[in-house]
Amino acid sequence: MPDRRADFGAEGGLRIAALAGGVGGAKLAQGLANLLPPSRLRIIVNTGDDFEHLGLTICPDVDTVVYTLAGISNPQTGWGLAGETFHCLPAIERLGGPSWFRLGDRDLATHLVRTQALREGRRLTEVVRRQAEALGVCHPVLPMADVPVRTCVLTDEGELAFQDYFVRRRCEPTVSGFRWDAPEGATPSPEVRDALAWADAVVLCPSNPFVSIDPILALPGVREAVAARPVVGVSPIIGGEAVKGPAAKMFRELGFVPSAYSVAEHYGDLLAGFFIDLVDADYAADVVSLGADVRVAQTWMPELAQRVALAEEVVALAVELCG
């Protein structure tokens, strides 16, 4: 892989704000971070999945992005830490505590230190910045909000808190919609507002549109700020299936065919550019009809080289759209 960092990193180059959820989004974020210097990339991460567990504030998507950028994430699962151990969890279970959420021993440290800092009155943005720095992450990772804005999944079993749906119920209930539970007047963090005002272009990472990207877009002022600049999306659906997670199942249950086309349709006129996978090349013409500049690329990116390669193409399209 040629090192394009110098080209893309040149002073005066494009400034990118990337919106991301967990595993899929983190992969492209890592590609972008390998391509662009910290002064040119800010990563805005969904916190709709966050929840309280055993008194700890857990931020799954933020942690996945930070661990991935730090190069310490578990390459098998995409979430959690490489070489993680699980000694605390069975001890919790033995004491009658909840064990449905798989807390790793090292991962626990993140939650403990974060929760303590939040309890001392620090903002989530500041806490994440410190933890990311401590792990050697140079690019700004910005939780979408400092206040809790939690995704609730409307299902045939009633309304479920996101992690209840996602982990405890293993995405089994049929989804009919989503709702965001937030304190009155909840806003994106100041850093997220700044990032959107600062960016020349916005990238929607290949994350679940409903529960990773929409929670960010639903915050007051975000959709408008995003819509005000060229937006390049990447389909999280490849060949009719999500690489990971329930996105395809959600599309089906909400009455749509899970496809790259449906993703583009979901984002609608927000998209100026859109990446679909090689296997979905047949959809290109349909997506073009929605008004987006469509590119076909390898969006499946288990390895870093593929992540950087896709990031290069995404940034190149953004440059083109801004030009």
Place this chain on the structure above:
Amino acid sequence: MPDRRADFGAEGGLRIAALAGGVGGAKLAQGLANLLPPSRLRIIVNTGDDFEHLGLTICPDVDTVVYTLAGISNPQTGWGLAGETFHCLPAIERLGGPSWFRLGDRDLATHLVRTQALREGRRLTEVVRRQAEALGVCHPVLPMADVPVRTCVLTDEGELAFQDYFVRRRCEPTVSGFRWDAPEGATPSPEVRDALAWADAVVLCPSNPFVSIDPILALPGVREAVAARPVVGVSPIIGGEAVKGPAAKMFRELGFVPSAYSVAEHYGDLLAGFFIDLVDADYAADVVSLGADVRVAQTWMPELAQRVALAEEVVALAVELCG
């Protein structure tokens, strides 16, 4: 070792309330628990060492007693768990969190589950009962109070919270006294009051008199209730030194020769009977002069057999004193 449980466990036998701190107290408590049925023994444990750490409520003495009775304590240290791992702690340190208190991965589960239960409004007594039961402990282990009553150590470096003195400063500051920091109107738990009213005799386990037993005795009504029945003490000082911990150093700094005699003198007329170690047999006459019935026995008890043997002698003296 002959099984005396049947003799001592007979219906109508003596009912014992044992006051204990951490490692030393836990050893005799285990001996007593192996000798007496749960209907005949209640163990009242110091919570003056408890503290908040990373948002967790940690109860070192209670945990040491519970782990020891459960047979899962670390035989090398006396505290913590056998076969413990330490994966979370360096991760906490890497994130800039405090690492001076050695949190084990499995031990963390105890603190997490306890803290969550306390936050949900349960009393510490109830939380400890549940955790002890979950670990297979049948004998009642009663934290001295449900409310926080915290030992402050007065030193040449000023007043230190107990764990600050004990762990962070490794007992190095010179001690001039103690103070208990408690909410207005703090009392022993109802279960502790019941246990003291219920008991025929009280055992003061070989724990630090200043920071393990005195915090219990200092609670309103406890000293009076203890004094109302025969009390058998066991010296934590053997041959002028504590088996573990700063008791001897504290005696010296407070102006006393660290000895079994000084321990007996400290408890004063509370003691009806007192056990000193074989190596301290020379002190027997002096201690008798204080008014206590003195017995010389092996009080060093690294192994269970020695703990049960000492418990047998202690209970036999209590029976004699009650008779």
